[in-house]
Amino acid sequence: MGEFAIETRGLSGGGRVSATKLLVLGIVHLSGGAHGYQVRSELQSWGAEIWAKIKPGSIYHALKKAAADGLLTEHAEPGNSGPERVLYRATARGRDEIVELVRDGLRRTHDPTMLDAAIAMLPMLTRTDAIAQVNERVARLEAELVEQAKGWENPNPDIPEHVRDQAELWAGHARTELEWAKSLSKRLSEGAYTMADDPGSWRTAPGHLKMPV
Amino acid sequence: MGEFAIETRGLSGGGRVSATKLLVLGIVHLSGGAHGYQVRSELQSWGAEIWAKIKPGSIYHALKKAAADGLLTEHAEPGNSGPERVLYRATARGRDEIVELVRDGLRRTHDPTMLDAAIAMLPMLTRTDAIAQVNERVARLEAELVEQAKGWENPNPDIPEHVRDQAELWAGHARTELEWAKSLSKRLSEGAYTMADDPGSWRTAPGHLKMPV
DNA sequence: GCCCGTCTAATCAACCTTGACTAGACGTTT
DNA sequence: AAACGTCTAGTCAAGGTTGATTAGACGGGC
Missing domain, CATH: 1.10.10.10 (Winged helix-like DNA-binding domain superfamily/Winged helix DNA-binding domain)
Structure with missing residues (x-):
C-alpha cells in the first residue's frame, strides 16, 4: 500500500x-x-x-x-x-x-501581497514562462470583470446598498491591474529585465547580489 | 558601516x-x-x-x-x-x-481588506463624520502620490529595476482609489445611504436586519 | 575609563487564522 | 427501515504573525 x-x-x-x-x-x-x-x-x-x-x-x-x-x-x-x-x-x-511560488503569484488574483512578492522575484522565471503567467493573469482579470458586470445587472437584494457599491471599487482596481499586467507583458516581450534565461542572470552569475559579510 | x-x-x-x-x-x-x-x-x-x-x-x-x-x-x-x-x-x-474601527478603516491606506470592512459598516457613522474620514483618506492618497512621484525622480539604486516598476502598479491603484473616494464623499454629501444620524438608521430602529431564529 | 546609544542577530510568548473534525436533526432516496 | 447527504453549530490542534525582549560589540562624548 x-x-x-x-x-x-x-x-x-x-x-x-x-x-x-x-x-x-x-x-x-x-x-x-x-x-x-x-x-x-x-x-x-x-x-x-x-x-x-x-x-x-x-x-x-x-x-x-x-x-x-x-x-x-x-x-x-x-x-x-x-x-x-x-x-x-x-x-x-x-x-x-x-x-512555483512566483508562477502562482503572477497568476493568482485577489492577493496583492503575493503579486508584489512575485514581481520582486520575477527574474527567477524564464522570459517565455513569465509572459505566459502574466497573460494568464490578464485572461483571469478579464473574465472576472465580465462576471462582475453580469452581477451588476440583477443585484442580490440581501446585500445592503453600500456593500453593493464596493463592487465599483473592486472593478476599478481590476481594470488598473489589467492595464498594468498588459503593459508588463509587453515590456517582457520587448526584452525588459534580465530573466533567468538571459546572460547575466542568477543562473549564469549566482550571487551577483552577494552582500558584504 | x-x-x-x-x-x-x-x-x-x-x-x-x-x-x-x-x-x-x-x-x-x-x-x-x-x-x-x-x-x-x-x-x-x-x-x-x-x-x-x-x-x-x-x-x-x-x-x-x-x-x-x-x-x-x-x-x-x-x-x-x-x-x-x-x-x-x-x-x-x-x-x-x-x-472607531470604521473611522480608522476609512482613513488608513495600504489595507484594502480593512477598507472593505469599513465600507460594509459605513452606516455606523454619522454623515458628517463619514465625510470627514473619507476626505482624510483623499488627502492621504494625494500626499502619497506626490511622495511617490518625488521618489520616481531619483530612484534608489539598491533596488532592482523590476522592483522599482512595482511602484507604477501601486500608483495606479492609488489613483483608482482616489477617484473612488472622491465620488463616495460626493455621494455622501448628496444624502446617499442611511447613516447613523438619519431616520430609519440602527440608532432609531435597531435590529432592522434581525434574522429569523 | 565609563556611559550611552545604535547596530547586529536572534528568541519568545501571546495572539490570530485555518483546515479538519464532531455531532445532532432533517429530508429523501433505495 | 437503513443509508445518505445536507444543514446547523461549533471545537480544536497546528501553524503563522507580531511586539517585546535579550545580548554582545562598537563608536563617540564626558
Whole structure:
C-alpha cells in the first residue's frame, strides 16, 4: 500500500501560499546564501517591510520552517565578532519551490501581497514562462470583470446598498491591474529585465547580489 | 558601516486592527444580537468570505475574544432543537469600538481588506463624520502620490529595476482609489445611504436586519 | 575609563487564522 | 427501515504573525 496516499498539492509544504516564504527564499537564493539579519536588511532596503508588511519575527520563522521542509540548509556559524548567526542556503528543491511560488503569484488574483512578492522575484522565471503567467493573469482579470458586470445587472437584494457599491471599487482596481499586467507583458516581450534565461542572470552569475559579510 | 541599518519603528495604537473583528462586531450589532452561525451566514451572504477572506474558525474566535474584552456579552442557550448555541450582544463599549474601527478603516491606506470592512459598516457613522474620514483618506492618497512621484525622480539604486516598476502598479491603484473616494464623499454629501444620524438608521430602529431564529 | 546609544542577530510568548473534525436533526432516496 | 447527504453549530490542534525582549560589540562624548 502506498504509505503516502494523500495527494500532495502543487506546492510543497502543505499548500498555503505565503508572500513571506517567497520573499525569504528568494532573497536567500539571490544572495547566494544569507543569514536572517541579512534577509531582513535586504527586504527592508527594497521597501518590502512596507508593501508586504513583513516583520522580523516572521522572517526568522520562515527561514526555520523552510529549513525543516528541506528547502534551505542551515549552517551554524560561531560568532567571531558579534552574536552567533546561522547561514542559510537554498537547496535544489528550494529553487524549484521559488519558481512555483512566483508562477502562482503572477497568476493568482485577489492577493496583492503575493503579486508584489512575485514581481520582486520575477527574474527567477524564464522570459517565455513569465509572459505566459502574466497573460494568464490578464485572461483571469478579464473574465472576472465580465462576471462582475453580469452581477451588476440583477443585484442580490440581501446585500445592503453600500456593500453593493464596493463592487465599483473592486472593478476599478481590476481594470488598473489589467492595464498594468498588459503593459508588463509587453515590456517582457520587448526584452525588459534580465530573466533567468538571459546572460547575466542568477543562473549564469549566482550571487551577483552577494552582500558584504 | 551603517550600510544596512534597520529602523525599528513601533506603530502607535495598542491593538492591531483587524477586519475580522470589525465585521463580526458589526454584524452582531446590526442584527441586534446573534450567535456564531448567524454571523457566519450573514457574512457569507454579503460575500465577505470572499473579499475579506474570513473563515468560520476566525469568526468564532473573534466572538470569544470580543466577549473576553467586554465588547460583547455571551448568553448560553440550551439547544432545544439542534446543537447548543451562544447568543452574543454588543455592549456600549462594543458599539464605540465599532465606530472607531470604521473611522480608522476609512482613513488608513495600504489595507484594502480593512477598507472593505469599513465600507460594509459605513452606516455606523454619522454623515458628517463619514465625510470627514473619507476626505482624510483623499488627502492621504494625494500626499502619497506626490511622495511617490518625488521618489520616481531619483530612484534608489539598491533596488532592482523590476522592483522599482512595482511602484507604477501601486500608483495606479492609488489613483483608482482616489477617484473612488472622491465620488463616495460626493455621494455622501448628496444624502446617499442611511447613516447613523438619519431616520430609519440602527440608532432609531435597531435590529432592522434581525434574522429569523 | 565609563556611559550611552545604535547596530547586529536572534528568541519568545501571546495572539490570530485555518483546515479538519464532531455531532445532532432533517429530508429523501433505495 | 437503513443509508445518505445536507444543514446547523461549533471545537480544536497546528501553524503563522507580531511586539517585546535579550545580548554582545562598537563608536563617540564626558
